[in-house]
Amino acid sequence: MGKQNIPDVIIRRLPIYLRVLEGLYEDSPGDVVSSFELGEKSGVTPAQVRKDLSAIGAVGKPGLGYNIEALRDKLKNILNLDKEIRVGIIGVGNLGHAVARYIIQRYRTERDYHLKLVALFDSNPEIVGQCINGIAIDDMKGFSGKASELGFRMVILAVPAEEAQTVINQCSTAGIEAVLNFAPIHLRAPRGIRIHDTDLSVDLMHLAYYL
Amino acid sequence: MGKQNIPDVIIRRLPIYLRVLEGLYEDSPGDVVSSFELGEKSGVTPAQVRKDLSAIGAVGKPGLGYNIEALRDKLKNILNLDKEIRVGIIGVGNLGHAVARYIIQRYRTERDYHLKLVALFDSNPEIVGQCINGIAIDDMKGFSGKASELGFRMVILAVPAEEAQTVINQCSTAGIEAVLNFAPIHLRAPRGIRIHDTDLSVDLMHLAYYL
DNA sequence: TAGATTGTTAATCGATTAACAATC
DNA sequence: TAGATTGTTAATCGATTAACAATC
Numbered sequence: 001m002g003k004q005n006i007p008d009v010i011i012r013r014l015p016i017y018l019r020v021l022e023g024l025y026e027d028s029p030g031d032v033v034s035s036f037e038l039g040e041k042s043g044v045t046p047a048q049v050r051k052d053l054s055a056i057g058a059v060g061k062p063g064l065g066y067n068i069e070a071l072r073d074k075l076k077n078i079l080n081l082d083k084e085i086r087v088g089i090i091g092v093g094n095l096g097h098a099v100a101r102y103i104i105q106r107y108r109t110e111r112d113y114h115l116k117l118v119a120l121f122d123s124n125p126e127i128v129g130q131c132i133n134g135i136a137i138d139d140m141k142g143f144s145g146k147a148s149e150l151g152f153r154m155v156i157l158a159v160p161a162e163e164a165q166t167v168i169n170q171c172s173t174a175g176i177e178a179v180l181n182f183a184p185i186h187l188r189a190p191r192g193i194r195i196h197d198t199d200l201s202v203d204l205m206h207l208a209y210y211l
Numbered sequence: 212m213g214k215q216n217i218p219d220v221i222i223r224r225l226p227i228y229l230r231v232l233e234g235l236y237e238d239s240p241g242d243v244v245s246s247f248e249l250g251e252k253s254g255v256t257p258a259q260v261r262k263d264l265s266a267i268g269a270v271g272k273p274g275l276g277y278n279i280e281a282l283r284d285k286l287k288n289i290l291n292l293d294k295e296i297r298v299g300i301i302g303v304g305n306l307g308h309a310v311a312r313y314i315i316q317r318y319r320t321e322r323d324y325h326l327k328l329v330a331l332f333d334s335n336p337e338i339v340g341q342c343i344n345g346i347a348i349d350d351m352k353g354f355s356g357k358a359s360e361l362g363f364r365m366v367i368l369a370v371p372a373e374e375a376q377t378v379i380n381q382c383s384t385a386g387i388e389a390v391l392n393f394a395p396i397h398l399r400a401p402r403g404i405r406i407h408d409t410d411l412s413v414d415l416m417h418l419a420y421y422l
Numbered sequence: 423t424a425g426a427t428t429g430t431t432a433a434t435c436g437a438t439t440a441a442c443a444a445t446c
Numbered sequence: 447t448a449g450a451t452t453g454t455t456a457a458t459c460g461a462t463t464a465a466c467a468a469t470c
Contacts, residue, residue, distance in 0.1 A: 014416075015417055019396075034426085035427075048461095048462065051461090054428090059429085060427080060428055061470055062427050065428080066428090085415075098306070098313070101309075102305055102411060177422055178418040178419070180411075194418065198409075201326075202227060204391060206226055207390075207391055208326075208389070209222050209290050210389050210405040211388055245450085246451075246452075258438075259438065259439080261451090261454090262439095262454090264453095265452090265453060265454075271451080271453085273453080275450080275451070276452080
């Protein structure tokens with residue numbers, strides 16, 4: 001496979017381009033988009049757009065622009081979104097619960113994003129066994145088995161900070177490869193796992209600087 | 212005020228340092244922390260930590276490190292977290308609702324972060340008038356009045372993509388200065404408003420690349 | 423053809439890392 | 447004093463921007 005080691009800064013912008021392209025495709029499938037328009041709608045300069053697209057091997061036509069559908073498909077392909085991606089959530093408290101509902105709702109409406117929530121886990125016996133939109137909350141004890149049984153390699157982590165490192169080590173054992181971490185703590189990534197930290201509080205504090 | 216134009220990359224790391232320092236302070240107030248330990252716990256190199264802290268004018272003692280409490284206070288001061296920060300949420304659907312509960316819960320437990328949710332807005336008459344933890348959902352029509360009455364300058368935007376640009380223009384009129392945007396669209400920032408975009412879907416797609 | 427826009431190269435800019443004298 | 451760690455300077459690295467010949 002031709003993963004030519006594209007820098008992460010570029011990868012990070014691809015979902016944003018893709019989001020814009022989906023919108024353009026709805027309005028005018030079969031049409032073309034320039035780096036100027038795509039950049040405008042993505043918050044990126046036209047030069048940057050061309051540099052990024054050229055880095056991933058997407059090609060446009062001089063004088064015209066990029067074919068919307070082809071470019072969209074290219075991006076989906078690179079981001080692995082042309083296959084079904086199964087996701088589990090660990091930690092179904094306030095936040096995990098909300099994220100679960102959000103994903104279910106969003107990817108129900110959404111056309112064909114192959115992002116599918118397949119499992120929920122918690123270690124609190126009081127909520128294990130409950131259901132969210134038909135998905136049962138499993139005991140964290142059975143995590144490893146469920147992961148291979150259901151075949152998900154991506155996990156959303158919404159447990160308390162104190163438990164997060166322990167849980168991520170379990171994820172590693174279970175063959176998980178990517179983790180979106182909502183716990184307010186920086187985790188040491190075990191070998192073979194990619195972690196992205198995200199924290200509403202951190203975002204708010206960052207913004208607070210600009211008040 | 213000494214806002215010496217600190218680059219945003221640095222500002223972005225400050226809340227993370229602060230988060231670590233709060234933890235350290237609980238365990239050993241009055242103690243000192245080295246750039247090595249702080250970096251370790253923040254996912255940043257020691258050199259970077261020292262560069263960042265020096266940029267904001269924080270000082271440590273050679274051979275010892277940085278005083279935990281003093282550094283924490285310095286960070287809070289720079290991030291404006293030594294004053295009360297009032298926040299409103301616009302759009303109380305699935306996501307806005309979850310964010311509201313999350314903030315209320317988190318800043319109840321939290322010691323003394325002066326981040327306070329003071330208002331909720333929506334334009335759907337069916338939910339206007341409802342309450343979340345004692346905070347009423349107001350009609351978006353009265354936004355501008357409420358903003359100045361309650362004195363919040365920061366807003367969390369959780370409306371559908373189609374409405375986001377319109378709403379942010381209203382925010383501008385109402386004197387809002389900072390917006391955390393959850394709508395899956397890049398917004399043109401009106402003069403005087405700082406916008407940070409955040410989108411769970413974008414984060415998941417970004418991670419999907421590494422599967 | 424004339425006008426528009428790509429793809430790429432070179433120039434610029436800024437951020438990270440390395441190194442080490444100063445200092446507790 | 448000896449050992450540790452800061453604060454800063456210089457070196458490196460990488461990302462963004464500008465510019466423009468090639469091409470539709």
